[in-house]
Amino acid sequence: MSSTTRRVDVIIVGASLAAAAAARRLHDAGMETLIIEKRELPRHKICSGILSPRGHRFLLENFGPIPPQALHNPTSCRGVTFHFPSMVSMSMDFFGGTTPHLHRKYADHWAIESSGAEVHGATSFIRLQQQGEEQIVTTRKKGGDEVQYRSRYVIGADGPSSPVLRSLYPDYPQQIPWFFVGQKFHEIIDCPLDEAYFHFWFHPELGHYTWSHARDGRQIVGVGFKRGDNFHQRHQHVANYLQDKHGVRLKPADVDHEGCAENFGPSLINRYVFGKGNVLITGQAAGFLNMIGEGMSCALHSGAIAGEAIIEAAIHNRELQPLYRDMIATEVRRTTDQWNPLKIAFGRPHEADFPAALMALPLKDRLNVLRDMWRFVCLYKEFKWGREIMRESIARLKYGHYPGQRWL
Amino acid sequence: MDKQNITYPRNTIGEIPPCPVAPDSLQGIPRQQTNPSRWQGEQWSAFVAALQQANIELRVAPHNTGTYMTDAGGLAYGKPHGVVIARSAAQIATLMQLAQQFQVPVTTRGGGLTTEGESVAFGGVLLDMTGMSRVLHIDKTALTVRTEGGIFWHLLAEALRREGLDYLSAPLNLTSSVGGTLGVGGIDVNSSKLGCSADQAIALQVVTPTGEIVECSDEEHAELFQRVILGYGQFGIITEATLRIRPYTPLRMHYFYYSSLRNAVEDLIQIDRSEACDYSGILTMMDRAITLLVAFDSDEREAEFLSHHRKAVRGYGELPFAIRTAAYYAVRPWRIKEALYLYQRKRELFPDLQPAHHMQGGQMIDRTVVFSRAVWKHWGGRQMVIPDLASSVDKFVESVERGNAVCKKYFPHYTLYCVGIKLRADHKAHYELSCIPPDAEEWAYGCEFEPMLGDNSYSRDQLQSFKNEIYDIGVDLGTSYYRFGGMMKGYIRRALGDEVVEKHLAMKRQADPAMILNRHVIF
Numbered sequence: 001m002s003s004t005t006r007r008v009d010v011i012i013v014g015a016s017l018a019a020a021a022a023a024r025r026l027h028d029a030g031m032e033t034l035i036i037e038k039r040e041l042p043r044h045k046i047c048s049g050i051l052s053p054r055g056h057r058f059l060l061e062n063f064g065p066i067p068p069q070a071l072h073n074p075t076s077c078r079g080v081t082f083h084f085p086s087m088v089s090m091s092m093d094f095f096g097g098t099t100p101h102l103h104r105k106y107a108d109h110w111a112i113e114s115s116g117a118e119v120h121g122a123t124s125f126i127r128l129q130q131q132g133e134e135q136i137v138t139t140r141k142k143g144g145d146e147v148q149y150r151s152r153y154v155i156g157a158d159g160p161s162s163p164v165l166r167s168l169y170p171d172y173p174q175q176i177p178w179f180f181v182g183q184k185f186h187e188i189i190d191c192p193l194d195e196a197y198f199h200f201w202f203h204p205e206l207g208h209y210t211w212s213h214a215r216d217g218r219q220i221v222g223v224g225f226k227r228g229d230n231f232h233q234r235h236q237h238v239a240n241y242l243q244d245k246h247g248v249r250l251k252p253a254d255v256d257h258e259g260c261a262e263n264f265g266p267s268l269i270n271r272y273v274f275g276k277g278n279v280l281i282t283g284q285a286a287g288f289l290n291m292i293g294e295g296m297s298c299a300l301h302s303g304a305i306a307g308e309a310i311i312e313a314a315i316h317n318r319e320l321q322p323l324y325r326d327m328i329a330t331e332v333r334r335t336t337d338q339w340n341p342l343k344i345a346f347g348r349p350h351e352a353d354f355p356a357a358l359m360a361l362p363l364k365d366r367l368n369v370l371r372d373m374w375r376f377v378c379l380y381k382e383f384k385w386g387r388e389i390m391r392e393s394i395a396r397l398k399y400g401h402y403p404g405q406r407w408l
Numbered sequence: 409m410d411k412q413n414i415t416y417p418r419n420t421i422g423e424i425p426p427c428p429v430a431p432d433s434l435q436g437i438p439r440q441q442t443n444p445s446r447w448q449g450e451q452w453s454a455f456v457a458a459l460q461q462a463n464i465e466l467r468v469a470p471h472n473t474g475t476y477m478t479d480a481g482g483l484a485y486g487k488p489h490g491v492v493i494a495r496s497a498a499q500i501a502t503l504m505q506l507a508q509q510f511q512v513p514v515t516t517r518g519g520g521l522t523t524e525g526e527s528v529a530f531g532g533v534l535l536d537m538t539g540m541s542r543v544l545h546i547d548k549t550a551l552t553v554r555t556e557g558g559i560f561w562h563l564l565a566e567a568l569r570r571e572g573l574d575y576l577s578a579p580l581n582l583t584s585s586v587g588g589t590l591g592v593g594g595i596d597v598n599s600s601k602l603g604c605s606a607d608q609a610i611a612l613q614v615v616t617p618t619g620e621i622v623e624c625s626d627e628e629h630a631e632l633f634q635r636v637i638l639g640y641g642q643f644g645i646i647t648e649a650t651l652r653i654r655p656y657t658p659l660r661m662h663y664f665y666y667s668s669l670r671n672a673v674e675d676l677i678q679i680d681r682s683e684a685c686d687y688s689g690i691l692t693m694m695d696r697a698i699t700l701l702v703a704f705d706s707d708e709r710e711a712e713f714l715s716h717h718r719k720a721v722r723g724y725g726e727l728p729f730a731i732r733t734a735a736y737y738a739v740r741p742w743r744i745k746e747a748l749y750l751y752q753r754k755r756e757l758f759p760d761l762q763p764a765h766h767m768q769g770g771q772m773i774d775r776t777v778v779f780s781r782a783v784w785k786h787w788g789g790r791q792m793v794i795p796d797l798a799s800s801v802d803k804f805v806e807s808v809e810r811g812n813a814v815c816k817k818y819f820p821h822y823t824l825y826c827v828g829i830k831l832r833a834d835h836k837a838h839y840e841l842s843c844i845p846p847d848a849e850e851w852a853y854g855c856e857f858e859p860m861l862g863d864n865s866y867s868r869d870q871l872q873s874f875k876n877e878i879y880d881i882g883v884d885l886g887t888s889y890y891r892f893g894g895m896m897k898g899y900i901r902r903a904l905g906d907e908v909v910e911k912h913l914a915m916k917r918q919a920d921p922a923m924i925l926n927r928h929v930i931f
Contacts, residue, residue, distance in 0.1 A: 028446070028530075029477055030470065030487035058869075061895075062443045116446055305867045311485065312865065315477075316790075326865040 007150040008032045010310060011137050012117070013125045014158035015041060017055075017296050018283030018303030020111035022155050024062055025307025027116035031314065034118050034149065036139050041121035042109035046183070046258045048213065048222070049104055050077045050198045052290065052351050053096025055297030058304070063114045066100055070107035072215050074195050077101055079352050080292060081197040085205075085375075086368035087245065088361065091197055092352035101215070102296070123147075128154060128167045128279065135278060153310045153320065154279045157303055160263040162285035168276050169408060176266065177383050181209060181293075182231045182259025183222035186239070186250035191219050193248060200292055202376040206238050208264070209293060212248070219250055224262065224293075231259055263287060268339040269388040272332060273408040278320050282306040288331065291338040291350060302331050325404055336402050340393045442895040443484060444928040447513050447531030452489055455510035459492075462502045466490040466533070476517060476534050482791040483868045484525025484895055488515065488534035494558055495539050497613060497621045497647040504645070504925070505619035507533065511922045516645055518558055518585025523792050524894030526640070526929045527588070537587055540647060543567040551653050552610060557587025557646040565776050574656040574776075576608040582780045587646035593638055593829075593843045593890060595854055597689040597701060597779070600680040600828030604844075606637050607832050613648035617920035621647075626834070635915065637835075638842035640893050641926040642912070643919050657705040658771040659687065661762065662713075664723025666698040667732070669812055671722050673805050673826060676700055680828040680851060684717040685709070687775075690826040693753045694746070695812050697733065698824075703775075749821065757786050787823055789861045793871050795878035796856040798829075798843045799887035804853040810881045811857045818874045819859035826855045841904060841912045841930075845888040854890055893929040900930060 010026050012019045015037035026033040037043065049072055051059070059066060068075070077100075079093035100107075112119055122142035129136040135154045140146050156164025165172060193199050195214035203210060209224025221242065223234045235253070242248035266272050266287025275281040282288075282305070288298035309324035337349035344354070358366055395403050459466050467473070468490040478485045494500055507514045513532030520527050537558030544554040548571060555564055561575070562582035568574055577596035579589055590612070594605025602608070611625035614636050622644070624633040635643040666672040672690055679688050679702060687703035700723050704710040724732065737747035760782045766773050797807040808826060815822040829852045831844065844852050857878055875896070882889055883902045892900055901909050913931050917923065923931070 024443075025485065028443070028485040028487070030474055030485075064445065114445065301867070301869050304869065308868055309865075323865050327867045330867050330870040 005148045008034045010153045011151040012155045013164050015112050018299035019157040020115045021300045021303035022307035023115035023117035029311045036120045036123040038124040042105045045104035046260045047104045049102040052297040053094045056099045058300045070110045072101045072103045078196040081199045083201045084372040088365045090357045092357045156281045157283045178227040179262045179264045180227045181224040181262045183220045184253035184257040185218040189249035204379040267335050270392045270402045280306045342393045444530045451510040455512045458506045479520045479522045479527045480792040481523030484528045486528040486530035488529035491534045493539035494537045500615045501619040508922050513924045518588035519583045521584045526894040554650045576602045580783045591641050597687040603830045608652045611650040614644035616644045617925040634837040637838045660704040660710040662702050664700040665729035666723045667696045672698040684713045692824045794856045794858045795875040796890045797882050797887045798854045800848040808855045814877045821860040843890040
């Protein structure tokens with residue numbers, strides 16, 4: 001190894017919101033922090049961009065007002081509308097008020113730049129080795145040679161298929177089910193769906209995750225399903241359904257469709273991955289995903305916690321992993337509560353009031369909604385999450401938190 | 409480094425409605441950036457050169473700046489570009505003149521015991537006031553002391569004790585500085601009789617944000633005096649202070665125990681109104697084991713209380729309360745853990761509240777030492793998370809009860825600390841933008857809500873959420889806050905109204921044209 005290898009305090013892999021939050025904390029605390037991102041910045045990011053109120057608050061409090069350029073049109077979202085096969089629709093406003101419709105490419109870049117950390121774009125993470133107290137991170141600049149850095153700490157904030165996570169747990173990707181989530185953009189002929197809301201379908205025939213909302217004068221039609229299925233067929237099926245059942249008339253999809261792999265399960269069954277030793281995994285890489293698939297708010301919060309844990313560990317000379325796991329427990333509780341049937345029935349774990357919207361429906365519609373939801377949940381039967389969710393829900397009731405023994 | 413100057417594309421499709429995702433689009437409290445961005449260091453080099461020319465030592469090494477990374481609250485982190493240790497008013501005046509000229513932020517810090525990041529420098533200069541910590545003069549006849557602003561209260565106490573004297577009131581954490589305390593308030597268990605610590609100041613030497621050294625008091629430069637006292641460091645740096653003092657007296661202590669928070673708070677208010685004791689306050693172990701402390705400076709005052717006022721106090725003595733509590737838990741065996749916690753807490757705490765080596769003939773010889781040690785041993789931690797509500801008498805019981813419910817929701821163990829603050833009618837102007845609630849007459853009341861964090865580690869968001877929920881009660885009830893700067897400055901306008909804040913902001917702009925002194929604390 002070259003003796004001129006640069007040494008920094010922390011290397012963050014990924015230039016997402018989780019990375020920005022972690023970097024902000026670390027930079028504030030005076031730690032030399034380097035962010036590496038495999039793509040040129042600002043980079044495109046596949047996302048609905050509908051941030052939850054909690055995430056909005058975090059951005060405001062830590063990064064200041066969001067610049068208009070970091071927003072799509074419509075720039076804000078009032079809440080979510082659920083649609084069911086029985087043709088019942090329920091609109092629910094967010095408790096916290098309207099939230100931004102982020103243009104992830106520019107919003108992420110704004111946050112990353114605002115964090116104050118040093119950012120290296122077009123730099124891929126290649127491998128990670130531990131050498132004594134230090135981590136050796138090998139990277140490669142696009143079209144260039146490998147470059148090594150030494151750091152005391154590493155944060156993997158590099159998304160669901162995290163290379164940092166895979167370098168720690170090579171078998172992990174085989175241990176969880178993977179989904180594909182893709183969206184296509186359509187010019188609108190006529191769309192009766194209220195553009196102030198994010199629309200979601202609890203319809204087992206449409207897929208595991210089906211949504212639509214307006215963006216920059218076009219309509220997004222999105223579909224999620226178990227990896228291995230055909231995106232274009234799935235998408236066409238949903239587009240036809242929207243036209244037949246909701247009168248959504250759209251032109252054929254534009255060419256700029258997009259999709260990515262998603263790890264959908266860890267939040268449901270409390271199987272998060274937080275890393276090893278001085279390497280932390282955070283954001284969606286760790287498994288954080290809110291119900292309705294919004295991952296930005298928990299990415300921001302978990303990223304910040306990763307930064308805070310490193311600061312605490314460095315200042316007080318404490319072991320990092322136990323500290324991180326103690327501190328992240330609140331975020332685990334918030335996120336997994338959203339999937340916990342006991343919490344859904346008797347608490348208010350979400351940022352919109354589903355029970356109140358349900359109770360506002362006529363009895364017949366209410367029963368139809370419950371039946372439709374049950375059928376939708378049965379779609380996930382093959383993953384055998386039911387028992388695990390119930391076991392974790394009971395543990396939550398008993399101990400007041402989700403057991404950390406299940407975390408990697 | 410790939411620092412690109414990105415020009416964001418203008419959104420060409422449709423019109424962006426007026427600020428649709430502005431802070432006030434979030435219901436409830438308008439949110440703002442409470443974790444300030446770091447000052448980017450414009451003109452720093454020129455400023456450093458000017459400081460060198462003026463012979464002002466600036467420390468920029470990481471181990472120097474890193475020392476000041478956070479405050480006692482541990483929720484805000486920031487690093488100054490450089491640190492200046494305060495040596496004299498003249499040195500600070502020069503520093504402020506240059507800081508104005510080069511528009512470099514200056515953050516003052518005494519003991520660093522703020523909890524919302526008020527004494528954390530997000531870049532710029534951190535002015536460490538502890539370099540000015542001498543007692544200058546004690547006047548035994550006029551009962552005043554002249555001291556430098558950076559002195560800690562325990563050092564001042566030491567100097568005064570040698571002369572058989574005492575300050576009037578000081579915060580329980582004696583490693584806070586005199587200057588910092590006068591800037592925010594300071595409450596003690598005798599505040600219900602003698603007022604907040606800031607009210608004991610007679611005169612101050614202040615370095616203004618533009619670098620003038622001004623002596624001020626109620627008679628001389630009264631307007632500056634009004635702004636600096638309880639002014640959260642916005643209008644000047646306190647370099648020297650003249651404080652009222654008094655002869656030192658040992659304490660005659662009495663503790664009464666309650667199982668009802670409401671009864672305890674009502675009794676505290678009643679005792680203060682009747683002026684039946686010299687010291688009073690509430691400390692809870694749990695919300696069903698509450699201690700009301702009353703104490704006296706003389707045997708006569710104690711005897712008068714016992715003969716005329718004791719009967720009205722609904723609290724029990726130690727033994728009767730222990731029997732009642734045991735009976736309560738005997739029929740609720742499922743709450744055994746709670747009972748054991750109380751028992752354990754009592755065993756640890758009580759000896760430290762009346763330590764044999766500080767007791768003589770039933771009197772406590774130095775409350776300063778006893779209370780501050782006990783508080784930090786049994787309630788303290790490596791992180792101070794102490795949101796509070798400061799209200800008028802009428803709103804106090806509800807404030808305490810609602811705050812207690814929030815504590816219970818977040819933490820298994822916590823303590824409440826309640827005291828009254830006697831207000832001075834002639835100091836109305838001092839209180840205008842301060843912790844003293846605008847609707848308080850004669851007394852204000854403060855309650856601190858302190859979770860027992862122990863060795864547990866919490867995320868900042870978790871602790872901040874807890875604090876915000878307490879502060880939201882204040883907005884709902886129309887109270888003020890003892891700690892209302894720094895990360896909770898979003899609450900100031902809600903608590904005190906735009907008119908008052910705008911008025912003070914205009915004054916601040918006039919006094920500090922470059923807006924450099926303690927700039928993220930309030931405005």
